[in-house]
Structure formats: structure tokens, C-alpha cells
Amino acid sequence: MLKKIFILCLSLTLFNLMPPLPTHAQEADLNFADYELPLTDYTLPNGLRVILAEDHSAPVVAVDIWYHVGGANDPEGRSGFAHMFEHMMFEGSANIANGEWDKLLESIGANHNAYTANDKTAYWEVAPANQLPRILWMESDRMASLAVTEKAWETQRDVVIEEFNQRVANRPYGAANRRLFTQPMQGYVPYERSVIGSVEDLNAAKLPELQAFHDRYYKPNNATLVIVGDIDLELTQTLVQAYFGDIPAGESLAPITEQYPLPAEFPTLSTDEMTGCAIGTEETMIDPQVEVPRWASTVVGPPRGTPDFYALSLLTDILAGGSSSRFEQNIIRQGKAASAYVGLSDYLGGSIIYAIAQPNSGDALETMPELVRAEFDSVIADGVSEAELARVKKQTLVGSITSFRESALNSAEWLQDAVLTFDDPAAIADELAQYEAVTVDDIQRVAQTYLCDKPMNIQMTLKEGEEVLSDYPGLLVEPVEIALESEPASEAMDSEVLADLPEGVVSRTDVPAALPVTESNFPPFEQFTLDNDLNVIFVPQTETPKLRLQLNVGGSNAAAPAEQQGVADLMADLLTKGTETRSAAEIAETIEAAGGSVGSSAALEWTSLSVDAPTTETTLAFDLLSDMARHATFPEKEFDVVKTQTLTFLEQDAVNSASMANRQFGRIAYGGHPYGFITDLQTVSSLTREDVVEFHQTYYKPNNALLVIVGDITAEEAKAEAERVFGDWESGDVPDFLNYPEAELGDTSLIYLVDRPTSEQATVQVGNRAIDARNPDRYALAVVNTLLGGGSSSRLYRNLREDKGYTYGVYSRFGRPNDTSTFRVVGDVSQNHAADAVQEILTELERIRTEPIAEQELIDAKNQLIGNFALAIEQPADFADQLATRYLTGIPIEELNDYLQAIEQVTAEEAQAAAAKYIDSDQPIIVVVGDAEVVKPQLEQLGPVMVIDNEGKEIEE
Numbered sequence: 001m002l003k004k005i006f007i008l009c010l011s012l013t014l015f016n017l018m019p020p021l022p023t024h025a026q027e028a029d030l031n032f033a034d035y036e037l038p039l040t041d042y043t044l045p046n047g048l049r050v051i052l053a054e055d056h057s058a059p060v061v062a063v064d065i066w067y068h069v070g071g072a073n074d075p076e077g078r079s080g081f082a083h084m085f086e087h088m089m090f091e092g093s094a095n096i097a098n099g100e101w102d103k104l105l106e107s108i109g110a111n112h113n114a115y116t117a118n119d120k121t122a123y124w125e126v127a128p129a130n131q132l133p134r135i136l137w138m139e140s141d142r143m144a145s146l147a148v149t150e151k152a153w154e155t156q157r158d159v160v161i162e163e164f165n166q167r168v169a170n171r172p173y174g175a176a177n178r179r180l181f182t183q184p185m186q187g188y189v190p191y192e193r194s195v196i197g198s199v200e201d202l203n204a205a206k207l208p209e210l211q212a213f214h215d216r217y218y219k220p221n222n223a224t225l226v227i228v229g230d231i232d233l234e235l236t237q238t239l240v241q242a243y244f245g246d247i248p249a250g251e252s253l254a255p256i257t258e259q260y261p262l263p264a265e266f267p268t269l270s271t272d273e274m275t276g277c278a279i280g281t282e283e284t285m286i287d288p289q290v291e292v293p294r295w296a297s298t299v300v301g302p303p304r305g306t307p308d309f310y311a312l313s314l315l316t317d318i319l320a321g322g323s324s325s326r327f328e329q330n331i332i333r334q335g336k337a338a339s340a341y342v343g344l345s346d347y348l349g350g351s352i353i354y355a356i357a358q359p360n361s362g363d364a365l366e367t368m369p370e371l372v373r374a375e376f377d378s379v380i381a382d383g384v385s386e387a388e389l390a391r392v393k394k395q396t397l398v399g400s401i402t403s404f405r406e407s408a409l410n411s412a413e414w415l416q417d418a419v420l421t422f423d424d425p426a427a428i429a430d431e432l433a434q435y436e437a438v439t440v441d442d443i444q445r446v447a448q449t450y451l452c453d454k455p456m457n458i459q460m461t462l463k464e465g466e467e468v469l470s471d472y473p474g475l476l477v478e479p480v481e482i483a484l485e486s487e488p489a490s491e492a493m494d495s496e497v498l499a500d501l502p503e504g505v506v507s508r509t510d511v512p513a514a515l516p517v518t519e520s521n522f523p524p525f526e527q528f529t530l531d532n533d534l535n536v537i538f539v540p541q542t543e544t545p546k547l548r549l550q551l552n553v554g555g556s557n558a559a560a561p562a563e564q565q566g567v568a569d570l571m572a573d574l575l576t577k578g579t580e581t582r583s584a585a586e587i588a589e590t591i592e593a594a595g596g597s598v599g600s601s602a603a604l605e606w607t608s609l610s611v612d613a614p615t616t617e618t619t620l621a622f623d624l625l626s627d628m629a630r631h632a633t634f635p636e637k638e639f640d641v642v643k644t645q646t647l648t649f650l651e652q653d654a655v656n657s658a659s660m661a662n663r664q665f666g667r668i669a670y671g672g673h674p675y676g677f678i679t680d681l682q683t684v685s686s687l688t689r690e691d692v693v694e695f696h697q698t699y700y701k702p703n704n705a706l707l708v709i710v711g712d713i714t715a716e717e718a719k720a721e722a723e724r725v726f727g728d729w730e731s732g733d734v735p736d737f738l739n740y741p742e743a744e745l746g747d748t749s750l751i752y753l754v755d756r757p758t759s760e761q762a763t764v765q766v767g768n769r770a771i772d773a774r775n776p777d778r779y780a781l782a783v784v785n786t787l788l789g790g791g792s793s794s795r796l797y798r799n800l801r802e803d804k805g806y807t808y809g810v811y812s813r814f815g816r817p818n819d820t821s822t823f824r825v826v827g828d829v830s831q832n833h834a835a836d837a838v839q840e841i842l843t844e845l846e847r848i849r850t851e852p853i854a855e856q857e858l859i860d861a862k863n864q865l866i867g868n869f870a871l872a873i874e875q876p877a878d879f880a881d882q883l884a885t886r887y888l889t890g891i892p893i894e895e896l897n898d899y900l901q902a903i904e905q906v907t908a909e910e911a912q913a914a915a916a917k918y919i920d921s922d923q924p925i926i927v928v929v930g931d932a933e934v935v936k937p938q939l940e941q942l943g944p945v946m947v948i949d950n951e952g953k954e955i956e957e
Helices: 081-088 101-106 129-145 150-169 174-180 199-204 207-217 233-244 307-320 326-332 367-382 386-404 408-422 427-436 440-453 495-499 567-574 584-593 615-631 636-653 657-669 681-685 689-699 715-726 778-789 795-803 831-850 855-872 876-888 893-904 908-918 932-939
Strands: 039-043 049-054 060-067 111-116 121-128 223-229 278-286 294-301 339-346 351-358 456-462 526-529 535-540 546-554 597-602 606-614 705-711 751-755 761-769 807-814 822-830 925-930 945-948
Touching: 039 233, 049 233, 049 408, 060 129, 060 408, 081 111, 081 121, 081 150, 081 207, 101 129, 101 855, 121 129, 121 408, 121 855, 129 223, 129 233, 150 174, 150 199, 150 207, 150 761, 150 795, 150 807, 150 822, 174 278, 174 294, 174 456, 223 233, 223 408, 294 307, 294 367, 294 440, 307 326, 307 339, 307 351, 307 367, 307 386, 307 427, 307 440, 326 339, 326 367, 326 584, 339 367, 351 367, 367 440, 386 408, 386 427, 386 440, 386 546, 386 584, 408 427, 526 715, 535 715, 535 876, 546 615, 546 876, 567 597, 567 606, 567 636, 567 689, 584 597, 584 615, 597 615, 606 615, 615 705, 615 715, 636 681, 636 689, 657 751, 657 761, 657 822, 657 925, 705 715, 705 876, 751 932, 761 831, 778 795, 778 807, 778 831, 778 855, 778 893, 778 908, 795 807, 795 822, 795 831, 807 831, 822 831, 831 908, 831 925, 831 932, 855 876, 855 893, 855 908, 876 893, 925 932, 932 945
Parallel strands: 049 223, 278 456, 535 705, 751 925, 751 945
Antiparallel strands: 039 049, 060 121, 060 223, 111 121, 294 351, 294 456, 339 351, 526 535, 546 606, 546 705, 597 606, 761 822, 761 925, 807 822
8 A cells, every 4th residue: 555655645537627816916026025925034043044935825845954164165186076975965864875865855756956066955755745844854964974985985985076077078169168267257256266175185085084074064043044946834833843953053153255355356368459358367178079169258246245246137138138148149049159148157255257159050259259249349439229128127026926936836936045145035026126126227237347347267169279278366365264153053843842743753763753634636737628729738826927828739859850850940940030010120129029939849759949039018918929920921031040059059069969869869760660760961961941931831720739838817718818819720631640660660679879089978778679658557657767767766877877876877667759769877977887788688688577576665666756746736827737738648537536546456466467478688789878998898898889970870990
């Protein structure tokens, strides 16, 4: 019998007829204050800051702990220590054994993760609200008694090195990205090293150093705990006191940015002869994995809280924030560059303004700084318009409201950020007021100061040549002595108070009992069909003033012939680039001035066109969606720009290790089948505008489409608007694009090694052809996949990462489109252990097929699926996506009625039988991408190896 340890006793009846919802008047103005949550802000005697926020929109709770330690606090010569502890914190504590953390959370369907930044290390969980005691027990246990052992250190060091390889060494532009944000900060101690650190520093570190780092920073008086969700305020305060109150405080610490205040000046090494603007350091990075060169610049800016910061932030949005921005309209849409953008990255001690530009294939890199400089100089000389400023202010306000209330976790992260930056969780509204106070004169002033007067650092990334790094300038600011407060005291909970709590919810040594279950139903939704057979799904959401419209149309890459691969991608991109009555610029300016956006994409079997807007702009949103879907003109100039950009991106993607593995796996799994067709330089080069127009005319019919509406409007309004803009759209014949040919399976007796001499890791894919979306064994296979490779407590993850340290991450998945797809295990592994990793994968595949599944493992996997499903419907947009996916893959939406029951009823025998039927461990497809010189001798111990090039052709030795 499945244990009832998850929160949601979800109703097994869906509401096809929704209860009437109140009509919301569409006010002209939006106010962040209307969407704030009531806060309780206090500090325990031991110094732990606690913020509680009630949000009863879903029976979910987010627990978010930020330790005020990050890359800025790494000791000298030990870069990456804070990031290392992000990993170490999962390695066990006094009452939670090593390897149990992930199981304890995933077995209740909780989501969790951690991340490290310059000024913080964050740990979060999102769980059913009644599991709050378990989360607090776990977090308090590792805060009080983390096991910093030699074994954990050695294993996680290997994992972190593989993360470094995956994010930096084996990724195009990886090393350049790592250097980009430290180059301008050289000489300023907190930010002159990267958060991920260096492999050399980690290998040189000793366990006592790590223990000392932990003892210094991982204390309650150096942390903030935020809890947001469906909580009882008084009960939660009592639980927090019970679990955290008796943890001893550590020594008082001064923020490193107070010890090292931002230098008044950074070195100016030269002056631009044309503009007279200051230039700082100039560096050239060499990366053999790069096919498209890149130019970038950085300038040190002011910290948040200063007027200049908010003016700069809005300036970067005017320059590159959205499709109506200056960079997009003046550079990208004119075909002058493949990409060009500006951003502002903020830290506690300062900020960095950065610009990045890449030329189209064959164009000169030297033109990139000229394009960027011209846009900077235009603002300096002529300023910006009131309309531009109003647009980005509106986008900032709407984006802040919708992001803050998008989920309990989002709310918690926003509150944490406000506490870390301003020591006040209510500071969000104050910051928005500072954005609103910015004037066009402020924009022009900060443009002059930070885009000319302050030194601009330059970085170029090339495929080959000589690397040039700048000289270290020496310390730019000496440390300042900071007076520290006395160490706070801890305080145990009164036993009488504990006695009033529900039985078993407080335990120091064992998993605590859950709180009472809160019952909930599926979110309401409604389906209806227009007379022209346009199907519509409407899901209301009342937490934010947001409307999302998405039109999904059948027929995409898999519907195009092999020689026209890429036509669906070009068509989707061009849908937003002009209609019979609106140019691309007018579409962008209209929606972005309203605080919204448009988007489009091409998936395997359908394309999507979307509009996001405040509900105050409901009419505009529907008008734009209809106009783009029905009246797109695919202008020749826009076609040329998009095609050129696509060719440039494909040139770089051709040497991406994951893409290389995907292509070769598809060649073997899908011979002659559209799922295996490849979009490459040749297919895109042959496409014409007429091909795009014909593809659109063939598939964009209302009887081949699904409109999904999610927003703070009523069902009556949704129906009326859909009828108004789509009611006269004429239906028509559509080819049966789902009538696929049989795929021919290639030779699986060989291990395919795609030679990539620049690789620092081996990218591995192992699998076979498996099921389609409607396969009757899909529920059993969902359970199988969960326990095999569906998360951080899965067999593959625990074996290859937590036990062996071969990888940063390894996962399995069953594809479920309309026709038979594949089962795959995917991961990037240590190149020195490539064969070892493949062998462990094969061993796990054999185990899942042949060995009985333990009852507790089965229960945990099912609980994980059920809990994840419950959490997924916290956000109406995610729930709508689930409904749409079912519709588009031919699964009756009403099947959601039976989802929980179907998962709960899967037996161990059924799961194993499904695994034996649909997972091949004897002769699966094995594809490895890596340096053949390093990897081939290893793989030959497993079987015959064919070394191939990127086109799948054998390389003769």
C-alpha cells in the first residue's frame, strides 16, 4: 500500500465545466504593493534571520536558506571553496547518512537544489506543505552537524572537477565566460576570482582547510531562512525555533565588501583615439572549440542602491532588452551581427556592465566593436526618448510583479535577495520606486560616465592564435578594520511549547511526522472548440495580472522532408517579424511598450507562437497573436537575416558535443525516419522564402491548431476574445504529417566514437528505440525511469556521481512523441573514465531489467512522481502545458483523472517487466563523443569501436 506521505489528496475528477470566476476590472495602472505577501520578519537569539510569508494559493511550501558566503569569501589560493561547500552540504550529517539527503526529499516528491554566487550560497526545497517539519529537520541537521570527511571531500572534489570540465573546459566560450567577469575586477579582492574556482586550487587544498572554512561561515548568524507558502504562521515559528534555536552561533563576521570597499578607480591603460573614451585591459582568449569568434567588453559599475545603478539598468534594457531594443533593431535586424547584447550583472560590492557581439559567419570580428560603440555614442550624444524609457520602466514593473508571484520559490528568492542586499525584505517596492524615478537625463549622464569615462575592458575570443592576458595591477584597495558585534547566544525550545505541537513533528534524530494533509483539487480549466475546429484550453490564474496566449500548430521539423530541415525553425522565427499591417519593429514596440513580449519556437512535431502581456492589455494580446498567426508576410529582408543567423549558429552547434552525440544517435535509431533528420548548413542554405511561405500555408489552419489561454480573465472573456480574433479563420485540408514510415535500426554491434580532439570530457549516450506517447506501459516506465535515472536519488546518479565521481550529472529519459521514440541515458563523464562510465551504465540497465525492485525503492519512486505532479500544478501555466502536451500527442486530457491512481497501482513486477521489454542492455546503441586518442583504447575493452567524424563517416586509421 502506497504510504500517504505526500500532501495532495487530489480529486480524481476534473472540472470540464468551471465554476464562474469573478470578473476583474482591467485597471490602467499596476502597483507592486497589490501583489506583496504579508511578511513576518524576526531573528532568533542565535542570529538566524527568519522571514515567513503566507501564500495559500497552492498547498506547497518553499524553504530557502542563504548562507552569506560565496566566491567573494574564498581564501587566497583556494578559489572555489564556497562552491565546493555547495556540494559538501549534501554529504551527510549527524542524523542523515551520506547518500540519504536526496532520497529523503525525492521520496516525498520534493524539488530541491543549491547554487553558489559571488556573495551567497543558496539551498532550497519546494515540497508539499505538510512536509515542512521534514525539510526544517534536514536543513537544521546539516547546519548543526555537517560531516566534513576525507571521503566526502575526495568524491565531491572529483564531481566538482567534472562540473568545471562540463561548464568551462569542454564548452565553447567556457574559459572566456569564466574570465569575462573577473577581468575587470583584477585588483579588487572579492571579485577577482571566479566562483567555480580552479582545478589547481581544489587539488592543492587539504581537508583541515575545508573544515575551517565550514566552521567559519556555516553558522546560523551568517544565514537567512525564508519560508513561503501554505503555512500556519504560529506553528511555523514554533517549528523554526524547535529546529534551529539551539544551534550555536559562530563568530561574528564582517561582510567582505565592507572590509574591501569598491575602489574609486580602476586602471585606465589607454584612450580610444576616435572617441577619447577610456580603455582598461585588453585580452585575447584562444579556444579551439570556438567556430564563431566573439568580441566582448566590460566596465565596473556601481552597486545596487545607488541612483546610477537603476539608470544603468534601464539603459541596458533600452539598448538590448527585447525585440524593440536598439541593438536588436539597429544591429541584429539589419543583418550586421549574429548576436549582440548588453547586460548588467550586480554584486554586493559593485556591478559589471557587459557587451557581447558575434559576427555572422564570414564577417570580420573587427566590425563588432564599431557597431557597439556606435550605439553607445548615440546615447551619449543624443540621449534616449521618453517613449523608450517608459517602455523599459513598464517592462521592469510587470516583470517584477509576475516573477515575484510566479511561485513560492520565486517569492522566497526575491525576499532573500532584498535581505542580502538591503537588510530589508520589504525593499522590493523601494527599488521599483528608484527605477521609476530615473529620467532621460539620468540615462544620458550614466552613459557618458560608464560607457566612456570609466575604463572599458576588452576581450576577444578566437579559435586560434596567441593568448594575451593582462598584467595584474596589484591591490586597488587595502582592507579596512571593521568593528564586530559580540557572538549571539542560542536558545532551546521550552518543553511545554513542544508538547502543544502535533505529535511527532519535532525530532532531532529521526524523520519527523508530517503535518495534517491539505486536500486540493486540480486547477480548474475549460475546453471549447470554435466553429472552425480551433480547439481551445483555458486555465485561469489570479495570482498575477498576466495573460499568456500560446497557439500550437501541428507540423514542424518532423513534417519537413530531409532536404528542407530547418524550414520550420525559420518559419517560426519569422512569424514575429512582420504582418500585413505591422512591421517587425512595430510588433516589438507595441507589445513591449505594454510590458509584454512575443515569442515563437519549433519543436519536433508542432510549432508555437505566443504572446505574454499584462491582463490590462488583453485585447492587444489577442489581436497580435491572431495577426502574426494569420497574416505573417515573411519579408525577404527578414528572411535573409534569420537565415544568415541560423547558419552562423549551426556552424558553432556543429562542434557542440551534446549535439554531435544527438545527431549520431539519431542516425542509428531512426534510419529513414523524420525523427532522425538533421538540420545542418546544407539543408538551411538551400531554403528559400517561398519554402517558408508554403510551409506556413500548409499547416497554419485552425483545425490543425490548439490555442492555450492562461490568465487573470474569465472563461467568458477568453471565449469572446478567441471568437473575435480567430472565429473567421478558415479551416482547410492538412497533410497527415503523423503518418510516419518505419525506421530502420542501424548496426548496434559497434560503439560509435565521434572524434572531437578538443574534448576535455566524454559525452555519452546509451539507449534504444522504445515507446510513443500513448504506449500502455508508459506509467510503469515512468516509475522505472524515476528509480533508474530520474533524479539525484536514482541508481545512475548515485553510482556514477556520488559513488564513483565520474560525472557532474547523468540521467535517463523516455522520449514520448507521437511515433516511437528512444530511451536514452545521457551524461558528460571524465574522459579518463569513459569506458568505466559506459560499463556502469550497462550494469545498471541490466540490473533494472533482471533484478527484483525492492518495495521501498518502488514506493519512493512512485511518491516522487506523485509529489512532482502535485508541485507541477502549483503554477497554472505549467498545468496548461501538461494539458496541451497530452492533447498534441493524442492522449485524452481526461486521462489526468486517472494519473495518480495509475502510478499508485504499478507493481514491482509490472515495472520490471516493462524495463525488460523496452530497455536493451545486451546490444544498445552506444555513442561517445570525445578525444579518440584518449577514449578509444578504453572503449575497445568493451567491444568493437568505430571512430567516426561529425558526419557519421568512419575515419580510416
